[in-house]
Structures are given as structure tokens and as C-alpha cells.
Amino acid sequence: MNEIKLRxxxxxxxxxxxxxxxxxxxxxxxxxxxxxxxxxxxxTGCSFGRLDPARLARFDAKGRHIDGDLxxxxxxxxxxFYETRNSAGAVVHLHSCHSVALSLMHDTDEDDFLPHLTPYxxxxxxxxxxxxxxxxxxxxxxxxxxxxxxxxxxxxxxxHGPVVAGKDVxxxxxxxxxxxxxxxxxxxxxxxxxxxxxxxxxxxxxxxxDVEW
Numbered sequence: 001m002n003e004i005k006l007r008x009x010x011x012x013x014x015x016x017x018x019x020x021x022x023x024x025x026x027x028x029x030x031x032x033x034x035x036x037x038x039x040x041x042x043x044t045g046c047s048f049g050r051l052d053p054a055r056l057a058r059f060d061a062k063g064r065h066i067d068g069d070l071x072x073x074x075x076x077x078x079x080x081f082y083e084t085r086n087s088a089g090a091v092v093h094l095h096s097c098h099s100v101a102l103s104l105m106h107d108t109d110e111d112d113f114l115p116h117l118t119p120y121x122x123x124x125x126x127x128x129x130x131x132x133x134x135x136x137x138x139x140x141x142x143x144x145x146x147x148x149x150x151x152x153x154x155x156x157x158x159x160h161g162p163v164v165a166g167k168d169v170x171x172x173x174x175x176x177x178x179x180x181x182x183x184x185x186x187x188x189x190x191x192x193x194x195x196x197x198x199x200x201x202x203x204x205x206x207x208x209x210d211v212e213w
Contacts, residue, residue, distance in 0.1 A: 003034055006169070007053035010040060013173045017094065018048035022180060027095035028161070029072035032169045033082065037061030041078065043069035076142030081165040084150035090169035092176045095161040099183035103130060103158045105190075113156045114182045116197040117189075119205045121182040124175040125164065126212045128154045136160070153212065154179060 001009065014030050017023055028048050031041040039059040042051055046069070057071035063079070065071065072078075078091045102108060113128040114121050121128075129152045134141040145155060145163075154164040154175065162179050166172030197205075206213050 011051040014048040023094040031078045032090040041071040073137035076139045080142040080145035088165040090172040092172045093163040096180040099162045102183045123209045124178045125154045130156045133158045
């Protein structure tokens with residue numbers, strides 16, 4: 001995808017997420033890799049509902065900010081995914097309510113954040129790692145992602161929000177929507193008798209769809 005179309009796609013998808021309440025105010029950030037190995041990144045303090053394609057922060061292949069507004073303060077988080085996952089073409093971070101609510105629950109599995117309710121979260125996300133709370137923009141968050149050695153495409157930041165890396169910006173947005181939808185299902189069915197997928201069913205999904213697990 002050429003850079004003009006990529007800029008437009010980033011802003012269109014971000015606006016869609018904002019309109020449907022998946023992030024709010026000036027929260028969330030999004031980035032995508034350009035054909036020359038650089039990055040386009042949403043500016044700091046800017047609403048997903050009003051991103052301007054011409055003002056996205058532009059980084060060159062050496063990680064230098066060369067054009068556009070100042071980038072999100074969560075750059076260490078984005079850079080960690082790109083450095084550890086060769087397949088990453090985009091990274092999206094939201095402050096979506098149901099996934100944040102689930103991160104507050106004391107019985108949440110840190111190594112497998114989402115209960116196995118439907119096949120779609122498994123297919124699009126694999127296992128989601130719950131990371132502890134870090135201050136927004138803390139470089140230690142980047143170190144925590146690097147510590148996963150590229151083995152997870154999605155993490156949940158406790159008391160903060162989900163982060164997903166995808167092959168491109170549309171795939172990353174689709175996957176993070178699936179994460180939030182699954183978290184919503186979990187919260188809606190909390191304390192109800194629920195039939196989760198069995199281990200055998202989960203393994204069948206992993207095998208059939210070649211899920212990174």
C-alpha cells in the first residue's frame with residue numbers, strides 16, 4: 001500500500017473505532033509500517049475521531065522522527081512489537097472498557113487473559129498476555145514486551161488497555177476488536193454457568209487455523 005493510502009486507512013479505521021466507542025477522548029494510539037521500513041504513528045494527545053492523514057508522525061527506517069506531529073508517548077510499546085515480531089505491520093492500542101474491566105478481576109489468568117468462549121479470539125489473537133500496571137509511556141513497558149521474545153501478538157496492560165500487533169493496520173484493528181468483544185462476553189456472563197470450549201476443541205482450532213500458541 002502506498003503511503004497516501006496507508007495514511008488514509010489509518011485515520012479511517014481509527015475513526016471507526018472511535019465512533020463505536022472502542023476508545024474515547026484522546027486515548028489510544030495506532031501505528032503502521034511503511035514500504036520503506038519507516039513508521040506512521042498517531043500524534044500524542046489526538047483523538048482517534050479526528051486524526052489528520054497529513055499530520056501523522058513519520059519515522060524513517062532508523063527510527064528517527066522526520067515529519068509530522070509529535071508521536072504518542074507510547075512509542076516504546078510500539079517499537080518493542082516491531083523489533084520482536086517480524087510479521088508486525090501495524091500496532092493498535094485502545095482503552096476499551098470491557099477489556100480493562102476484565103484486567104481488574106483478581107481471578108484473571110495472567111498467561112491466558114481471555115477465557116476460551118469462542119474460536120474467533122483464539123484464531124485472531126492466540127494467547128493474550130496480561131502485563132502488570134506501568135505508568136503510561138514508561139520505557140519499562142517496552143522492556144516487558146521485549147521480554148516476551150515476539151511470542152505474543154497481543155498483550156493486555158492491567159488497568160490500562162489492550163495492545164495488538166497485526167500483519168497490517170486492518171488486521172490489527174480487527175484483532176483488537178475481537179479482544180474487546182470477547183472481554184465483553186466474559187463480563188456479561190460473569191458468575192453465570194458458562195460452557196467454555198474444551199481443551200480438545202481449543203487444540204483443534206489451533207491445529208486447523210495454524211494459530212501461534
